[in-house]
Structures are given as structure tokens and as C-alpha cells.
Amino acid sequence: MTTFDTAREFIRREGRLLEQRLFATLFEDADPSGVVDALRGYQNPDGGFGHGLEPDKRCPASLGLDVQVALQNLVTAGTNDVPMVTRAADWLQSVASPEGAVSMASKVIEDYPRAEHWGDWTYIPGLNPTAAIAGLMHQLGVQHPWLDRATEWCWSTLEAGLPEEAHSLLVSTVFLEHVPDRARAESYVEPIREWLPKVSMYRADADDPSYGVTPLWFAPTPSSLWRRLFTDEQIEGHLDRLRRDQQSDGGWALTWEPPGQAATLEYRGVMTVQALQTLRAYS
Template sequence: MSYDFAGAREFLGTHARPLERRLAELWFDGVGGAVDAVLSTLSGYRNADGGLGYALEPDVRDPGSQPVAVDFALGVVEWILDAPSTESRAAAKVTEFASGLVPYLRSVSVDGGLPIVLPSLAAHPHAAHWGDGRFPPSLNPTAGIVARLRKAGVDDPWLDEADSFCREKIETLDGKLDGHTALNVLCFLSESSSPWARQQLTAFADTVADWSLFHLYPGEGYGVTPLEVAPAPGPLRALFPSDAIEAHLAELEAEQQDDGGWPLSWAPPGPMAELEWRGWRTLQAIRTLSAR
């Protein structure tokens, strides 16, 4: 089975946000100036407090700043840094953008830890899984945010505090955690070459089968997959059985819809959010399938 790359690109052109379209240009077309365009698009979601909002993360329609929106933006930053056509001179622009997010993150953190969302989302449309927006500081999203800020070249005292928060939480994990937390922890550990990180990563590999909201093999309903942890071949894929990776790649190909895009496995808060997410998921899918 194969997928329709041209159909996916057409879907992005007719359904996706400028953000996903410009990222596609960066990744697949090597368009000059695409890095500047992506960063400018992200800046359009910025608020006066330095954070990001306005449904950058489509399940939270709050115009105010939310940690989950910053987390989403730093995921985009990682895409920029990993893109084959990104030039080294773009690194300074990426660092400048990412550094500008730290004052906001510091302002909403508690002892270095960040909640995934803030209660202000309750006054605006949002996906049901966010409830009333009251979440404690946790590894999701703190660990992923710290790792991506470090990768972007950011150096700030707050990062040391957040790093300590993550290390303490990771050392007290009992192995029974959800897929999103696992995704953040693996992002954090894989960005470090320290003996401590390698030891934790080795121990973490033994807990994969116990994660909730995670499909080690294709299954029904919502769940994080190994392809989200490791979208391209590399060390993180070694955490999962090779037949699980192949099964998910086959399922990902089969999921492409007649309109060229990929579907969702959860209910977003309205048709606009659905289109925004489908654009993002389609971009993720063609990146993963192109890398295999």
C-alpha cells in the first residue's frame, strides 16, 4: 500500500492554515524564506504577556496565553530545526523567538513546573478533555518545553529550575503513566547525553506496555503512538518492537481520506478546530511516511 503525497499537499493547500502550508514548503520544497514565514506566522498568535494564544493549539480557543499553545509553538520550532532545508544561519532567529517565550513561562510556573492549560480556557470554546482547565504543574508539558527550549539554544536561569522539576518528577515515576506524559519525558531524556538520562531512558523502555492512552500496536480510539514518539528512524524507535512500527506505518497509510487528508480520533471544539487539526495531522503523516 502507498499513500497519495500529491493529494495530501492539495489538502493542505485547500484546508490547512498558513502555518502548516509554510511548514510543508520548508520541509518538502526547500522554499527560501520559509523559516522567516513560519516564525512570523507563530508571532501572530503572541499576546502582550509574551505568551501565545488564539487557538494556536486548536482544542483551546482562548485568545489569552496558554502553556499548551507555547508547547505547540515549540513543537513547530523543533520542526524548523529538523527540516532538511533549514540553514544554520536560521538558528539565531529560532533562538530569538524561543527566548521570547521564557518570561511568560516563568510567570505561570510553580517551582519550575508548568500546567498544561490554565483555567481561563473555561470561558471559551474548548475540547471536552480539557474540562475546567484546572491542572497541576506536571511533566506534560514541562519536560517537552524544557527540551525544546534547550534544543533551540535558549539559556535562562528559569530553565535550570524547570530542569530540576523534571528530574525530580521523573525519578519518582512508577512506570504507570499516560502516553502524553511519556512523550514529554522521552523528549526530555533524548535531548540529554548525561549518564543519568541514559539510565532513565533504559529503565523507561521497560514500562512501554503499561502506558495508558498509548497504542503500542494499532487499536481503537484515541491514543499516542510510537510514530508520534519517533516520527523518523532513530534511537527512540528502538524502544518499540519493529513489527509495531511497521503496523503503525501501514495503518497511517490506510487512514488517508478521499480528500487527501487524515482524520481525527477525538472530537475537537467545532468545524474550524477540526480543519486546523486535520491540517496538522496531515502534515505529520506525510513527514512520517516520507521518512519511514
């Protein structure tokens, strides 16, 4: 069986309904409304998303990171649901700081199983996830008062200095790739090129087996704004590593420890769909 065939079997056997619907949309020409329908089960009455949509915390309450994941799934599926996204933006407005920033999580996660890296640092509003959410909403064409505030906050925060940690820099690149002011966004390309090797949690070496943010996270497709940051050799090295990392069961392994077996399988499904997307984009 091919890489694709074994990955498809893994998703069908182990993946959540959401990843199964997303896979079918991306690779089998299924209607993207299936992805929207699957996301509805994660949206709370307050408009936010929870219920372990991002599998590393098993908390039903609405969290900023789960809103980001919901929007990313809509973008990936090439669809939108205006009422769903508007309700999420309303929730963000209700929990954001006065300037518009939101946090990844809140203390409510302490009552539920979660991965060890989920600590109180996730309760602090920051670029992660505010910049990613704002960028994805711009990509979806959203217009909302919260997005206006968040956009200005992201600009002012980036002007004060680029993030020193790779995840925060990554979400900043999502914002910069999709924010409407293109000239202003493009002015950050060269500073980020110079800054990227200095940030923590960035994994430039394709042979490094540890967890880290790689060039393919910044440039998952050749058309990405950030593809120009990396040489062909860097991209090819990480693509080769991505191919090698597929496991015998068809899925991709994780380089961190989720809170349980269910979360592990769920996240492996997420990573498997992402791996297939990236490999297809570059082939």
C-alpha cells in the first residue's frame, strides 16, 4: 500500500469524525458542509469552542485555542459558516482584554485532564492565539468589532518586538499572511528571516528527533508568503523527514505526551491529515 493508502486507513480506523470529514473533503471531493457539521458539536452555547477540539486538554468550556482550531478547520476545508464564526467572535469579544487580546486557555482546564505542558502561562492573553485567530478571520473575510481591536493590538505588539518563542512567531506569521494591509505585512518578511534562527522551540535540523516548530509549519505550501525564508534544501530535508515519520499503522507519531490514549489517537489523526496536505502541496 502507498503512503496515502495507509494514511487513509488510519484516519478511517482511528480518526475523529472531524478528521474523517476533513479528509473526505480534501481528498475525496466530499462536501465541506460535513466539516461544519462536525464542528457544531464542539461549539458551546456561549459561541466559543471547547470539548477538547484541540485534544491536549479535555475541557468542555470555551477556550481561545479551540476557537483557533475551529477556524483553521474551516479554512482548510475551504468553507465558512457565518453564523458559527460570528458567534465565536462575539464570545472572543466577551473574554478579551480591553485591547482585544485573548488567552489560549483559562483556569477552568485545571479541573480536567490535560497534557503536562498546559500550565498557567496559557491563561495570559498574547499573540498566541490572538494573532492566529485574527489572521484566520481575515482569511475568512470576517468583519467584527473584536477583529478590529485584535488587529490593532497585534500590530502594536509586533511593532514592540518580534516574539522570542517559535509558536508565538508562527501565529504572528498567520496574521501577517492574511491581514489586509499587505505593504505593512510584507515589511516584516526580512526581519523575520533574520530573527527566526534565534527563537526558542524552532527546529531547523530535519534530523533532530525532538519536538519543535519546523520550516514546514511556517510554509505548509509552496505558495505561502513564508516559503521564501527557507532554501530548497531545507524544505526537501523536512519533506523527506515527514515521509520517514509515517508509522507502520499509517498514521504519524507525536513528539509530545498527550493526556491519554484517546487524546493521542485524536492528535495523531490531526497530524496525519496535516502531513498528507503538506506532502500533496509540495508534490
